[in-house]
Each structure stands twice: as structure tokens, then as C-alpha cells.
Amino acid sequence: MRILIYDREKDYLQFLRQRLEDEISQINKVDIICCDRQIDLICMHDQYPIDYVFMDISVHSYRGLEFVHYLHRLYPQCQFVFIYENKMKIYEIISLSALFYLKKPYKRKDIYDCVQVITQHYHQSNICFEIPIRSLSSTKSFYVDDLCYVKTDYNDLKIKTRNQDVYIAHVKTRNKIREVIEHRWFLQINRSVHVNVNCIQSVSYNQVTLHNGEMFPIGSGYRKNCLKKYRVLKR
Numbered sequence: 001m002r003i004l005i006y007d008r009e010k011d012y013l014q015f016l017r018q019r020l021e022d023e024i025s026q027i028n029k030v031d032i033i034c035c036d037r038q039i040d041l042i043c044m045h046d047q048y049p050i051d052y053v054f055m056d057i058s059v060h061s062y063r064g065l066e067f068v069h070y071l072h073r074l075y076p077q078c079q080f081v082f083i084y085e086n087k088m089k090i091y092e093i094i095s096l097s098a099l100f101y102l103k104k105p106y107k108r109k110d111i112y113d114c115v116q117v118i119t120q121h122y123h124q125s126n127i128c129f130e131i132p133i134r135s136l137s138s139t140k141s142f143y144v145d146d147l148c149y150v151k152t153d154y155n156d157l158k159i160k161t162r163n164q165d166v167y168i169a170h171v172k173t174r175n176k177i178r179e180v181i182e183h184r185w186f187l188q189i190n191r192s193v194h195v196n197v198n199c200i201q202s203v204s205y206n207q208v209t210l211h212n213g214e215m216f217p218i219g220s221g222y223r224k225n226c227l228k229k230y231r232v233l234k235r
Contacts, residue, residue, distance in 0.1 A: 001024065001030045001031070001051050001052070001118075001119075001122050002030075002031045002032075002033070002050050002051050002052075003020065003024075003030065003031070003032045003033070003050070003051065003052045003053075003054060004032075004033045004034075004035070004041070004050045004052070004053045004054070004078075005017060005020075005032060005033070005034045005035070005053075005054040005055075006034075006035050006036070006038075006040075006041045006053070006054070006055045006056060007034075007036060007054075007055075007056040007083065008036050008037075008056065009036075009056070010036055012056070012083075012104065012106075013034050013036060014034070015106065016054065016083075016102075016106065016111070017032050017034055019106070019108075019111045020032060020054075020111070020115065023111065023112060023115040024115055024118075024119065033050075038067070041055075041071070042074065050078050051078065051079070051122065052078060052079050052080070052081060052099070052118055053071070053078050053079075053080050053081070054080075054081045054083060054102070055068065055071070055080060055081070055082055055083065056082075056083040056084075056104075057082050057083065057084055068080075068082075072097070079098075079099040079118070079121060080097070080098045080099060081098060081099055081100045081101070081102060081114060081118070082098045082100075082101050082102070083101075083102045083103075083104060084101065084102075084103055084104070085103070085104045099117060099118060099121060100113075100114045100117050100118065102114055126143050126144055126145045127143070127144050127180045128141055128142070128143050128144075129141070129142060129144070129176065129177070129180050130142075131169050131173045131176060131177070132169060132170065132173070133167045133168065133169055134156075134168050134169065134170065135167065135168055136167075140167060142159070142161070144180050144181055145185075145196070145198075146161050146162055146163075147159065147160070147161060147162070147181070147186075147196055148160045148161055148162045148164070148195070148196055148199045148210070148212070149193060149194060149195040149196060149199065149210070149214075149216075150174075150177055150181070150193070150194045151192055151193045151194075151216075152171055152174055152191075152192040152193075153192065154171070155170065155171050156168050156169070156170070156171060157169040157170065157171050157173055157174050157177070159177075162196070162198075162199060164212060177194075178194070181194060185197040185198060187200075187208075187226055187229055187230060188222060188226070189208050189216055189217075189218050189219065189222055189226050190216065190217060190218060190219030190222055191219055191221075191222075193216050195208060195210070195216065197230065199211055199212075200230070203218075203226075203227065203230050205218070205223070205227075206218055
């Protein structure tokens with residue numbers, strides 16, 4: 001789970017970061033990025049795959065609320081948590097679509113409730129999908145995060161799970177799987193292979209090595225984006 005926090009008040013920014021790390025790390029792997037300038041918030045959308053944006057809207061004027069709508073368009077895959085102060089008018093707050101609302105000064109229970117909401121949402125985003133498996137002569141259900149890698153091999157699609165189980169499907173199911181893994185922690189390392197970042201042991205200039213010892217070459221046309229995304233996800 002990757003979270004971006006934006007707040008101009010640095011004391012609140014660091015306090016919220018610490019509280020979120022303490023609460024979420026007990027449930028999920030979490031990476032939290034902080035910024036206190038609007039320009040940083042804008043620039044990060046194409047540098048980091050963000051799941052949730054915590055944004056203080058109480059530091060803005062009405063023009064700032066327009067900026068919030070702009071961010072919704074900038075981060076279409078993200079869910080927002082808006083932070084506000086008592087002086088804000090309630091109709092201004094509820095007019096903005098958000099997964100949760102946090103009020104300053106923070107209360108421990110409010111942060112705890114927020115964590116429960118976003119972790120539940122994150123787990124629900126772990127999509128379950130079904131595809132026909134040749135060896136079973138029937139369909140099988142998979143959760144995206146349970147996959148180790150997906151590899152195209154001529155007319156076959158090899159699916160390996162984190163439990164090291166292997167299934168063979170028809171290559172025609174490739175696009176369906178790509179759609180569901182696109183926004184999770186997967187790297188496309190060459191034309192044929194998508195790998196779960198959490199299954200990677202190491203990445204060199206030319207290849208990826210998994211925890212199970214398997215190795216895959218990094219395609220020259222995929223190298224730049226692959227290495228960049230890997231560094232970001234494994235920060």
C-alpha cells in the first residue's frame with residue numbers, strides 16, 4: 001500500500017505519518033510519501049503508483065477547492081482522505097468525494113477508524129478473477145496478490161502462484177489478467193512476463209531474480225521503466 005500525504009503544516013504532517021505507519025504496518029506493508037508543497041503533489045502523479053492521498057483542504061481558499069477537483073482528475077485511480085478544520089463549512093467538505101474525512105486536531109480513534117476503512121478498501125481491491133485452466137478442464141479462481149508471475153509462451157499462458165503452484169491457460173486470457181494486475185504491484189519485465197514485485201529477490205541491469213531462484217531477462221524496450229518502477233515500489 002502506498003500513501004501520499006500533503007499538508008503545509010509540517011508538525012501535523014509528520015505526526016500523521018507516524019500514526020499511520022504505526023497503525024497500518026501491523027496489517028499491511030505500507031510506504032508513506034510526504035510533501036508540503038502543491039508543486040510536489042502535482043509532480044508525483046507520474047513518478048509513484050499511489051493508492052491513497054491524504055490531503056489537507058483546510059489550508060486552501062475556495063480556489064483551493066478547485067485544486068482538489070483537479071487532483072481527482074490527476075489521480076483517477078486513487079482514493080482520497082480529506083483533512084479539514086472546524087472553521088470549514090460542512091457543505092464545502094461533503095461536496096468533495098472522499099473515502100474518509102479527518103478533522104484537526106487529530107484524535108487517535110479517528111485515525112484508527114480511517115485506517116480500518118482504507119485497509120478494508122485495499123483488501124477489497126485484491127481482485128478475484130476466474131479463467132479457464134487447461135489441465136483442470138474447468139475455470140479456477142485467483143486473487144491478484146496471490147500470483148507470483150504470469151508468462152506468455154506461444155499459445156499458452158503460464159500462471160505461477162506464490163505457493164509455487166503452476167497452471168496453464170490459453171493465451172487468449174492474457175488481456176483479462178493484464179487488466180486486473182495493472183494497478184497492483186506488478187512489473188512487466190519483457191514482452192512475455194509480468195512479475196509480482198513482492199516475489200523479487202533482486203534486479204540487475206539485465207535480469208530479474210525471484211525468491212524461488214527463477215530468473216527472467218529484462219527486455220531492452222522495458223528496461224528503463226522496469227528499473228524505475230522497481231526502485232519506486234521497493235523504496
